[in-house]
Amino acid sequence: MLPVVAAALVDGEGRVLLQRRPPGKQMADLWEFPGGKIEPGESPEAALARELAEELAITVDPATAIPLTFASAALGQRHLLLLLYLIRDWQGEPRPLEASALAWVLPQDMHALAMPPADVPLVAMLERLL
């Protein structure tokens, strides 16, 4: 089992921040929610704050991360459990420290982007929940 946390960072217009996976990585060039693997002993919220600092150079208070929904999907030989959190407050302007690009996208417009298979039901949930 691969536990992963990811963030739906939402701006005042209801757009969500996506990042593009860089070339050379697994699932290169797909658009994903910022986040990553939970390390042993780490809480999901702490992992999320750490990943957002590493990937976007923003500061998030783990206590303000709101559990939104999750995805459960096969990923090669492993099984991905992706916990998606809603984040409305952060400090700093997101910068693509690891991604090849960032984009603010309305959930309804995400269908036009190539995203990991596990993210497809998450997009449908965002359309209903945001």
Ligand SMILES: Nc1nc2c([nH]c(=O)n2[C@H]2C[C@H](O)[C@@H](COP(=O)(O)OP(=O)(O)OP(=O)(O)O)O2)c(=O)[nH]1
């Ligand atoms: N962050 C993120 N990961 C996703 C999404 N959808 C999805 O299937 N994943 C997968 C891709 C990766 O296998 C895993 C996330 O872990 P990661 O981002 O730390 O993995 P990675 O391969 O990019 O990095 P690494 O092994 O070099 O540390 O979850 C998503 O929307 N956001």
